Amino acid sequence: MLTGKVVTILLQLNQIHKVFNEGTPDEKTALHRIDLHLKPGDFMTVIGSNGAGKSTLMNMISGKLIPDIGEVLVDGTDVTLVKEHKRSRLIGRVFQDPMAGTAPSMTIEENLAIAYSRTKARGLRKGVSKKRRDFFQEKLEMLHLGLENRLSAKVGLLSGGERQALSLLMATFTEPKILLLDEHTAALDPARAELITSLTKEIVETYKLTTLMVTHNMQQALDLGNRLIMMDKGQIIFETNEDQKKDLTVEKLLEEFQKIRGEKMSSDKAVLI
């Protein structure tokens, strides 16, 4: 750790390169020497078509995959080879599948207790103490879903939207250094997706979380966050800063995408600028 030194870059990806099925006919370069820097408090949205490398990028950060070349630094510490479960002390995650982020046969409070222990060494302390229960109740109120009154209900009984809201809370209330959202509203109906989007905004602002969000929804990518990148074929092909992002619309974004793609067809060099 770089103690005593002000870290201005919280998440740093240097030259991340990943090839799947190397040396076989199925060889595919999933990420092509990606550089990415997030400052504390940055909220970056990531868009791109299927197979653009968005999920692979997320998996590099979470530690599910290890890059062939390049390094991942969190808060100035090299975590490139740190195992997924150890890295998750620093990183909160919400998955696309609402079923993926919670344990269905356990109660709401037990799930929260598991999330609560994310940053700690687990021991033989009681998982749901009176003190923790009060704390959980207070946090659940943030969701405005009335879950604070259903602490001992099994999570498997909740609806997809409720489960995803709970997943979001569980990933965030211990204030991770980095929050990764992997198309976390994609599997929900429009009304529920809207709810989770607004909760995301509220929670990220409350805790000032440094966030990376993958989405298929361009409007959502524009509504949320202060930075935006567009990925295609394992590369970042378009990036906006805070000021540019404010003036961006879906039309402009599509136009941009078309333009870059068109140029890409004629010249690979143009993309790499």
Added chain:
Amino acid sequence: MPTAIFGSIEAGAIYALMALGVYLSFRILDFPDLTVDGSFVTGASVAAVMIVGGYNPFLATMTALLAGFAAGCLTGLLHTKGKINALLSGILMMIALYSINLRIMGKSNVPLLSEETVITKITVFWQGLGIDQAIQSLLGALGMGFIPKTWGILVLMLILAFAVKVLIDLFLKTDIGLAIRATGDNETMIRSFSADTDLLKIAGLGISNALVAFSGALVAQYNGFSDVGMGIGMIIIGLASVIIGEAIFGAKTIVRATLAVIGGAILYRIIVTLALRVEFLETGDMKLITAVIVIGALILPKLIQQQKEKQRKSRRLAEAKKTNAYGKSGDHLAAIKSDS
């Protein structure tokens, strides 16, 4: 007859420890662990050999428990670090343990009949309390003809089973316990909350097999021998106890489920005892009876559920008919009715 039932409750209480172990692996970790067939005998062998060697039977039983823990951890290692399929890693350990158990005992059977065991010690302790006489005279006064040798084994083994149950209940509510439960429930999730699922599985299987070996050690002392073949089909007996217990006593919460497992283990022993009284059945049919019991316990609850569902449906239809007679609002219900 009452003596046989009494004996099966005694044995059931001891086997309940094994069933609780199977509950941990099978239900909590969602890991079909066949190590049980081997680790049960490992517990019995270690305890028997140590007792014959002159060690304190309590120390021997505790050592047996640790041996079971080690066996379970090895299965966990094979599965998590060796990336071997769950069923296969259990079977491999089971087979390996067969030879190891023979090595421990040096022969295929170690008798304990004339030795001082945990069972004889607690019987002596209990008789010193003088409770037997009190119960006996009470039963005599009530005109019951059945008089067991001692109540000590039954009472103390039941207390032991319940103590272990309470410990498991408490453990599964600690931070580690919650993480172990989540490992069996949703591995992706618990890994994203900084838990090492490999380690949790290894520890969980260790604890599970420690209980199985503990049970094996006590069964050897209860029966008066340890035999290399005494573990065959043990996993099925454990499963039978878990499934029968859950089907009859329910499994809504952990506290309820562990209680159900103890009940299931005792009930299983009673069923087997009764089945063996049927004239044309022999001791050799035991495994077949066990298989039939498990199949029954697996299928019956589903049939009952279906039956209930049917009844509910016909009741709803009858109600729909009634409302339909009174107003137009029942139109859509009438459509449903004609469908069925």
